[in-house]
Amino acid sequence: MLELSALFHGFAVVLSPFNMLLMLIGIVLGVIIGVLPGLGGANGVAILLPLTFTMPPTSAIIMLSCIYWGALFGGAITSVLFNIPGEPWSVATTFDGYPMAQQGRAGEALTAAFTSSFVGAFFAVLMITFLAPLVARFALKFGPPEFFAVYLLTFCSFIGMGKGSPFKTLASMMLGFALAAVGMDTVTGQLRLTFGFHDLMRGFDFLIAVIGLFGIGEILLSMEEGLSFTGKTAKIDLKVVISTWKKLPAYWLTSLRSTLIGIWMGITPGGATPASFMSYGVAKRMSKDGGKFGSGQIEGVIAPETAAHAAGTSALLPMLALGIPGSPTAAVLLGGLLIWGLQPGPLLFVEQKDFVWGLIASMYLGNLAGLIVVLTCVPLFAAILRVPFSIIAPVIVVICAIGAYTVHNAMLDIWFMMLFGVMGYFFKKLDYPLAPLVLALVLGDRAEDSFRQTMLISQGDLRIFYSNWLVGSITGLALMMLFWPVLSKVIGRLRDA
Template sequence: MEELSNLLNGFAVAMTVPNLGYMLIGITLGVLIGVLPGLGGANGIAILLPLTFSMNPTSAIIMLSCIYWGALFGGAITSILFNIPGEPWSVATTFDGYPMAQKGQAAQALTAAFTSSFVGALFAVLLITFLAPLLAKFALKFGPAEFFAVQLLTFCSFVGMSKEPPAKVIAAMMLGFALAAVGMDTVTGQLRMTYGQPELLKGFDFLIAVIGLFGIGEILLTMEEGLAFKGKTARINLKVVFETWATLPRYWLTFLRSTAIGCWMGITPGGATPASFMSYGMARRMSKDPQGFGKGNLEGVIAPETAAHAAGTSALLPMLTLGIPGSPTAAVLLGGLMIWGLQPGPMLFVEHKDFVWGLIASMYTGNIVGLLVVLTTVPFWAGFLRIPFSVIAPVIVVICAIGAYTVHSSMFDVIMMMVFGVLGYLFKKLKYPLAPLVLALVLGDMAEASFRQAMLLSQGSLSIFWANPLVGSIAGLAVALLLWPLLGSARGYFKPKEAVA
């Protein structure tokens, strides 16, 4: 089978000594990022991305993706031991993980969380291994109209499926489109919204924006909240690990259901956070003991962790095959690929086969390494949390500033990083989502180029977007998702109201 042959070649790339070293470094940094509230997978990758510019793209993407796997693992540690979600998707883990720690079962809860994360990621990587080549071959038939329809579907999916109010999602996305339009028009050569500033001729650099929005914005918000770490200690030994593993097979249905939810929410732009909450809710609804949830039920740890890892991993499938990120972290990785001169999409599987399959192989080995690292180093990370956040935060800000400066060796970029940091802080305070803004900033130019090419081919006629069944079905689905919130509101409006006594 061609996929297995390519995967074996990918392991030959991923298993070289330098790449294994980068994998271990990435996992360790990722666990640290996941443990520290105020950071996260997308934030950590955005901050550390400039440090990979001197590396070859394969080693760089392996290290950055392993940072993401490590962050997914690390978020469970603070949730279970300290009742502080290290990551947004770890909130659901606190519901039963922390009560288990209070009952002296922290080691069991952590073992179940790490193992569930590994299982969810493994199923998602298998999905990528066998589905990505088929999807890439199918996407080779796409023209400008089809690519714009897929990009429109992605934008509309964020509106229709986001838990945030549609108006806020659209507002964030419009701001992202406006930022993406700054600079020189690649078609006409005219300047747009530069206001005489030579620094803006190339537009807003994606990397500067995400370092500010995610890194600085999160730090400002976390410093305002004034976190104090008080929690339980845990030490995992082999006896506890094997005893916990012996009990996990009885939850096989929860694993399957949570993996399915996670993979679906990763491929569609749902993300790990809604996947974890949805999986937790389904587990509680389907459980024989729903009253035990929230009081230290092991199933309440398994469900969200499995779904979060499956969603986080499967989000790379549309990013690699179509150039459409399924999560904020995938959007940051997409920007990194474009900086290295690699265009995500179906041609990536043809022109850079070693790169793609090396990355997929590293997903297998990276998650195995991640599971071993977190199982053996929990006491260290728990002790690290006792360092005052007032000491850690300035260090992170300095790292962000260095990362922003190294992009173009310009102080203007550092200033813009701070501006985007304040914008990210305001977005979080006002509860506006950042993911649509980042998505529009990354895909805005690509969507505009695809649309204008389609218009040139059709001589200005919009009928090209329903000229054949493929583009028509994609565009139709996009419109349906865009209107989905309105349909939900209409159903609620026309629903018969109960009489008030």
């Protein structure tokens, strides 16, 4: 009950006209930032941080968290419309979102994505409101072995998804790992696979690969079929929102599961991107329509979006309670806190009640306001598909180039992006699956770092991976996921017998 009264006090702080205006501005800016690939939430918040120095801390954090919301919502838009993930965590959204758009169901996909984002984030905020201190303690239990187990679980829940040749899946995934290894090795500080080229030190950023493989690759593929994107004839009006909403309750189980995965990954802090992949993988396993995933299933949009936003939101919790950022955006926000003279950490909840509850209240309101803004714009977004291909295609190429450049401010990355585009075209035509490559690229170095940190701690003893109940159960779950196809068959047999 203490929480509730504090929360209502927080609402009172937030609900001033000035703060409401800031919320709206923040959300619109955030959506713009989210739509532009490369310019992610972290970038956006960092860029706009100076704007807020002249405001009171509570107003500033309201605006910044609304930018964050906006960016979270915005990331889905380009994934659905053009197969270009605006943010790393929207990659899994493209798997089913883009096919839906091609079938003329862009409005439906967008509505599902936005609504799921809202649901995921909403439950994460609820969790923050009532369980913050409890959950923060849980996050402390995560050391290197536990982190590795979580990454292993992500891989295992996603692996075996491809239908094509197992050799091609393997090659694609290993290529992802190899690309992830380029650059500096955290554990020994040695440069790997750079061959003396300083530009390779940066390694291959995940976003550059994704923009190329998905965005440019898709344009090349659609050129083969003539100058058009399919699906542009879709009927577009606000009714699509209502009709989609009617369908959504049927998938409550997927939503619930994805929310839990997301919240868990957010506080551990595995982050939004692994959460979205894991949730997609699990939904595919568990759903009765699992076999049809990838061909435009609405569940395939709900699962990753819900999880990504639940994770993105709960990632703010370790930041507030422990002072560790759960995501890059949270890291920048953390810098903001320091500038306003607030010290994140265990005492923030005690010493800065107004600020913390103002922030939590603004999470509720920002999330809701964001949903309203983006939903009213669904027809507008979907209408982009009506722009003739020969105008939108060069604009997309330009946006991809800008996106690739802004990741590291490096010209060479634009060349890499084109290279990845050509690679995406060939891989797609030859049935090399792209998802394992992307997953390996995004998690590969983190998984390796945590594995080797673990090995340092245990002095090379592999038994550490089942040394306590936490790491043991995650590892066990991972192995279960890996052998799920076999297991489910065995269970089926037993049931029949």
